Amino acid sequence: MKRRTAIKLSLISLASSYAMAYDKSKIVNTIKMKKKDPEKPEKGELKHTPDITVGEVDAKGYISVEVNVGQEGIIHPSTEDHWIYKIELYANGEKVAQVDLEPSISRGYLATKVKKNGLNELRAISCCNLHGDWENVLKV
Numbered sequence: 001m002k003r004r005t006a007i008k009l010s011l012i013s014l015a016s017s018y019a020m021a022y023d024k025s026k027i028v029n030t031i032k033m034k035k036k037d038p039e040k041p042e043k044g045e046l047k048h049t050p051d052i053t054v055g056e057v058d059a060k061g062y063i064s065v066e067v068n069v070g071q072e073g074i075i076h077p078s079t080e081d082h083w084i085y086k087i088e089l090y091a092n093g094e095k096v097a098q099v100d101l102e103p104s105i106s107r108g109y110l111a112t113k114v115k116k117n118g119l120n121e122l123r124a125i126s127c128c129n130l131h132g133d134w135e136n137v138l139k140v
């Protein structure tokens with residue numbers, strides 16, 4: 001094995017072990033969830049739905065994007081047994097960012113910059129270990 005390949009594999013292994021620092025057996029629901037009535041979301045649905053906000057475009061043409069898990073002031077909890085373990089962000093259907101989160105010490109939040117030129121749609125998916133995967137879409 002070449003030295004460069006060995007270093008790459010070591011880094012991948014390190015990143016993987018970090019991503020799974022929590023007890024993976026606590027992830028008991030990976031079902032894609034939907035609101036029963038999108039016009040009248042329930043409190044539990046609002047708590048899991050990612051809120052996508054965009055900011056200013058910078059000098060290089062990238063727009064600020066923030067994803068907070070929870071809407072209308074209802075923030076999803078982060079405890080040892082119940083937390084958002086991952087958030088994915090897609091731009092025009094392509095994955096552009098992902099954050100892996102630890103229970104208790106961090107909570108459902110992602111921030112990044114996305115190229116504004118040609119951007120039509122942002123989609124975020126928040127993954128709760130107990131209550132499944134929740135999606136939201138923002139037309140830009």
Ligand SMILES: [Fe+2]
Binds near residue numbers: 076
């Ligand atoms: Fe939850």
